[in-house]
Amino acid sequence: MTTQSIPDARTRPAGSSASSPAPREACDAGGTRPRRRSLAWLGFTPFAAYVVLFLGVPAVIAVASGFFSADGSITVANLRAFTDPTILKAFQGSLLVSIVSAVLGAVIGALVCFALLGTRAEGLLRTVVDAVSSVLAQFGGVMLAFAFIATVGFQGFVTLWIKSTFGYDINGDGALLYKIPGLILPYTYFSVPLMVLTFMPAMEGLKATWGEAAATLGATRRQYWTRIAMPVLAPAFFGSLLLLFANSFSSFATAAALLSQGGIVPLTIKQQLTSETILGVSNTAGVLALGMLVIMVVVMFFYSLLQRRAARWQR
């Protein structure tokens, strides 16, 4: 992508400065010496090379490998994998876990953001909440799986407590955590902090003056919330919800540490990658990767739309 856009745009500044003096562009580019400009482009090479080699190439290979048959010819037959019941079930499982955990995470996270309104952004409370949130949201993975085994596993802290006080075994019909719906628990656990991180800026964008204006016009707090705050926050809320969905949908480590077999898409990709022997280029994995990518691109597209809409109120 970078390689395409760079030579493309390269002709533009050169052409515009030749045809007209274009004072703004000249000082934007920081150089009034066109002689140097051709060399300055070399400054992009390390980054461009790195990104192309380790982001562009792998992404293209991942998607393209789905369109090759085992003997190396181009085919779309692999797409038939999407009719395979186990693969369909994996997508179902992924969607179920991601949607439920995203909705739970968004609602609980928004409540926490609400509670944090009016605290000092640089105060100790906010610093600690921010730090803990980013640890749990971005760092958890395998370690959160351990935490939940210690909590609701067979010998878990909460399992034993519920058993001794209510006489009910939450793992009564098979281990809760080792089934697909059980993943909702750890997934919500890392979705809530992510919501706090992404939604807090929007919450803080609510201007105190709007509340005062509404109050002088006689609005009650309920009216303030339903008629001003909620409509303003809605795009940011749904945008964050989509981000939580995308995050849960693409998450792998927690599930891999808990479940040994498939059930959600990332685990199915793992099965495909590890079972196939042809030099790691496994075609079904490529098709699954494509499927995931399509869902992610759609979700992220709507996310950026909503985000742009939400940005209108954040300043």
Add this chain to the structure above:
Amino acid sequence: MSAVPLTGVAVEPTGEPANPAPRNRRAPRVGAEPSRITRLVILIVVGLVFVVPLAAMFEFTLRSAGTTALGFGHYASIFHPDAAAGVDYSPLFQGLRNSLVICLITVALMLLILLPTMLFVELRYPRFRRVLEFVCILPITIPSIVLVVGFVPVYQRVAAIFGSQPWTLAFAVGIIVLPYAYRPIATNISAFDLVTLSEAARSLGGSWPVVVWRVILPNMRRGVVSAVFLTVAVVLGEYTIASFLSQNTFQTALLLISQTDSYVATIFALAALVFAGILLVIIGRFGAIRPGGRERRVRRARPARPTRPVRSRSAS
């Protein structure tokens, strides 16, 4: 928007009798802020729920098989493993060492490739800011499990050049880290007038290296430190890539050890979570204090004054 004047008109009469009621407290609360009680209830309830799994982890590390007594036996056994029981923690320490090496290289990649490119774009080609941003945020859209499908063949080439060394993972992990490193640096760049400062320094006769080293970088301390710490946290927590490229890192070793000694694995996991938490609290405090930042001190002093009179009028 159009609804606002409508409600104002409709509600005006009821607004007046509503006023005296809260007056005996202080003043009616306006705006979005929650009351103290609501805030406390939400934060305490959610906080407690979130502490439970971590507390359960800690309690688990104190247990020992066979007895109900709790003790620190497993902590002692980390350094004196029971060889007779066939427990060997060396993969864990090896994995931790590998992860730290990967951390170092990834941080170097961010500081020597990403940071200069961002400054370069800002100073020379600001029109490509959007392109750079797009590229740097892109890895969030592509799940790492999808990238891994492509990394496997790429790393067959990499292994042919550098050998199948753990440190080569840094290149792949660097891509995952890109968004986390980009954001704080970009925020920092937009917070001060990079172009004017560097032009001033240039017009005073500084060469570019001097300008970058003595004018620009000192202004970017905060963003760079945040980027570095976030990089460290993400690299230490990375599991997907390492497991598929069959390298031993901290996370893969944790999972391996958990199959033979889940107590020690949990100890290390908890320690890593706490370590990352402390690291990020330090980022936060560092940002709040920032030694020598004059602009910061002014900004901190300003809200301190108005809050006092405001607080006496309304609960903001």
